[in-house]
Every structure is written in C-alpha cells, then in structure tokens.
Amino acid sequence: MRLPLLLVTSVTVLCSALACNRGVTVTTPTDPPVSGSVNGNDTPNPTSTNTTDLRPARATAFDTTSRPAWLESRIQNHLAEPKQNPPVQVSRYRYKGQVVYYETVGCCDQFSNLYDAKGKVICHPEGGLTGRGDGQCPDFDKNKTGEMLVWRDPR
Template sequence: MAVSFGCDRDRLPKGTPQCVRDEIEKIKQAPVWNPPLKVYRYLYKGQTVYYIPVYQCCDFASQLVDENCNVVCSPDGGLSGRGDGRCPDFTATRSNEKLVWQDTRKP
C-alpha cells in the first residue's frame, strides 16, 4: 500500500511553467505577506501570462511572464509604482483570470 503525504493546497495547475513554480517556492521560504500573496494566470494580447508580484515593497516591480518563462513586462511596482511601462494596458485588457496559487500560511 502506497501512502502519500503531499499537500493538495500546494498543487499547481498542470502546465504551470517552471519559472512560476520556482518563484512560488521562493515566496514560500520568505515571511508571509499581509495580505498573503496570490499568483494568477491571465490571457493578455492573445497569450497566456502569469502575474507574479515578486516583492512586497521597496521599489521592486512585479513580473508578467509567458508560458515559456519570457518576461513580458512589469505591470506595476518599481520607482513609479507603474512598472516598467511596457504594458500599461495590462490591468484594463487582461482577461480569463485564474488563480494559480495562494499562500495559505497565516501572517
């Protein structure tokens, strides 16, 4: 008899790119953010992208990566709070939001 002791809450959707998985593992090693972090998948300009708020504060920008782990842009954060300026329409035009992962640890 095989017994598995995995956590279903940490199971990521099939097809989640390795770079997204790696960022989630880094996040899980850091203190819990308040509110706890969530990673989402969207459709943006005809491609599947993953929104990763990389850092919680201090002028760091979020990342938007495609299915091949190419950085598309930084939609927010950074010095201006508006990311790198390469996808200013992301929030207004993204669609098909799917929650990929959320940190369920308590702050």
C-alpha cells in the same frame, strides 16, 4: 436634628444603591417575546441560524492544472523566503493572444512581474516609485482577460 436627617439620607442612598443590583431584568434578541408577539416593546423571536460563523474560511481553490515547472520553482522560492505583506500571489491571464502569469510581490515599491508561458519576464505592470511599473505594458490592466488565481501564499 441634623444627625437623624443625615442618617436617613445615608440609609436611603445605601438602599437605593443596593436596590440597583436587585430585580434587574435584561432581555436580549435571543429571548422569546413575552406576549408571543414581536410587535411593540417585546424583543424579536430568536433566529434559527448563527449570526457569527467562527469556523475558518474555506481555503481558496487554486488552479493547479498545467503549472509550468518554472512557476512551481518560483512558488517554492517564495515559500522558502519570509512571508510578504501583502501575500505574494500568481494569476494566469490571456494578454495579447498568449497565456501570461502575473506575480504580485510584497510591499514597498517593488515591481510586479508579468511572465510569458515559458517564464520570461515580459514587463513589470505595477510597482516601482511611481506605482505604474516599468511602462513596458501600460495596457495590461485594460486588455487582460480570463483571470485565474494560480497560487497565493497560504502562510
């Protein structure tokens, strides 16, 4: 008596396991609604635009106008060195009535550099062990204006 019951139970389990693979319908948000209505349990109409853009982001436009020769030389030096993380970048500002260039550097407690228009280092606004720079221009963040990205390491 136990054998037929065991056989019936085994067949039932086997059939139900196989039945799981049959007749399964999966709807996704890109399937059109069954009734033509998006209300209720139906999935919404597909969107006409892609939700993921797999194209690479457009390159940032840099201000290449009037780059001084000393700055072009600095950029070439950076490109000759291994890539830094985060990437080095140079921005132009107005600070205390003059054009200045702010150069970030890679990681790890290095000083950032603030240059005058002729390439002379004015101060180091950030970096160092404290992260506050050398203290020679503590008002730079508050008083800088007219930010323009001049260059960022593209590698």
